[in-house]
Amino acid sequence: MHDSTSATLLHRFLHWEQAQPDAIYMTEPRPDGSVVDYTWREVGDQARRMAAYLKSLDLPPASNIAILGKNSAHWLMADLAIWMAGHVSVPLYPTLSVDTARYIFEHCNTRLVFVGKLDVKTEGWNELRKAVSADLPVVALPMSPATEAPQWESITESIQPLRDVHLPAPADLATIMYTSGTTGKPKGVMHSFGGMMTYALGAGEFCGTNTQDRVLSYLPLAHAAERTFIEANSLCHGTHVFFNDSLETFTQDLLRARPTLFISMPRLWTKFYGAVCAKLPQSAQALLLEPSEASAALKKQVLGMLGLDAVRMAFTGSAPLPVDIVAWYRNLGLELLDAYGMTEDFAWSHYARPGEVRVGYSGTPLPGVERRIDSTGEILIKTPTRMMGYYKQPELTAESMTADGFFRTGDRGEVDEQGRLKITGRVKELFKTSKGKYVAPAPIENKLTHPKLEAVCVTGPGHPQPFALMLLLPDAHKELEDARGQGALGAELEDLLEHVNATLESHEQLSHAVVVKDRWSVDNGFLTPTLKIRRNAIEEVYLPRAQGWADLGRKLIVE
Incomplete structure (x- = not known):
């Protein structure tokens, strides 16, 4: 890659706009069932027109502009337009509460909001609209419920594309990503154009990414995993991005994309596994484990049914995946590579290497990454993609770093003899039982796996022993409605409990x-x-209900 085209992701976009103008960059299904393709030339034309509109507003240079909405082709176009006009993008989760949205708009002095698709169409917008002050301009992306705002289509039709786009320097601020966090107020993580580019070049080398690759965008683009894997990689390497319209259309959208690179979260890998187990009779499930031609054909068929038969690299992240589920995918021919990263390091930290996977471990540090574990067990990371800091929170930024420049992740971990990292929970997640003993919930949760379980939370601070809260998959929950189903599934869950307790x-x-x-x-x-x-x-x-359950003296309680 020449310097003129590889300084930032925007430079790379301009390169592809010239090099493959008629290649399809994005494919998007619409709620009415239609599917729209956008070429690199069309994306460039629309982004340049919106950039011209943003320029016409005479906002101060490097203004913060929010994108609030579900993933869509115009989400990425809006991001490009913001950069082309010399501004900073602030992606927001479409599921934000009004209070959090209001806090972010005020905290980063948002100058304009792009509103895209929202899940609960108008209700969601009617709620979130309360966070938008009267003097904050709104632009509605296609499929947005904000019908009273100026619409993307009418703006771009009535203005000429911006010819000389703003070309950022690698050290410039590109985006502020507010972490959803599991507690407290969100923090604004600042990333430079250079940091984003460093990730994209490294990830491209790791995956051998090229213009023939296909990816499916369905995890929130406001999150580091999707922003890196989908946006940064596609802009840098010219890959074809497919979108998912909704949860109901997920299977058909995945089958349309047949991605070559795919990332998912443990919860979804578990759901895929559950769906296949529910569809395949026991005999077919047994056949999958045999070393035969019939078994090989069935494995191919199962991957094809999921839309994953073209995948050459599959990643999982955010939490460990149960051993038996990893083994099941590996048997199908899909080696799931665990990735560990966070918003603060733009997801460039640890990847499992093909052929070196150890289940439950997140692999070894990526090129340029240094790692150490301090005396409390906390994982400390130094990475070339490190954030510029937390927006307007220099004290918090300083607190999160060691004196020699390592970031305190807040995760606890341990390392094996090959340098592979295992996450053992959050530093602050440990709780104390009434017997004064500390319990780390995450490792126990990872052992509580069953095809019909969707999620588990181990808890019990101040109680004699910890206990587990179990969320069943919707279909499994129906089984509990009759006595026979309750007896069978109940027995399986009690066995699971006994089996895990023994370890x-x-x-x-x-x-x-x-x-x-x-x-x-x-x-x-x-x-x-x-x-x-x-x-x-x-x-x-x-x-608050824990004591009442404990008093029942039963191994399994169904609410």
């Missing part, structure tokens, strides 16, 4: 498990946007 120290052993009746979702605040459990929110609701 634990006596102070960690679970006194009982509770199958909860309420769904845990991003919308009700029990899950983060990347589908990790929000421990604080869950404990606030369930801990």
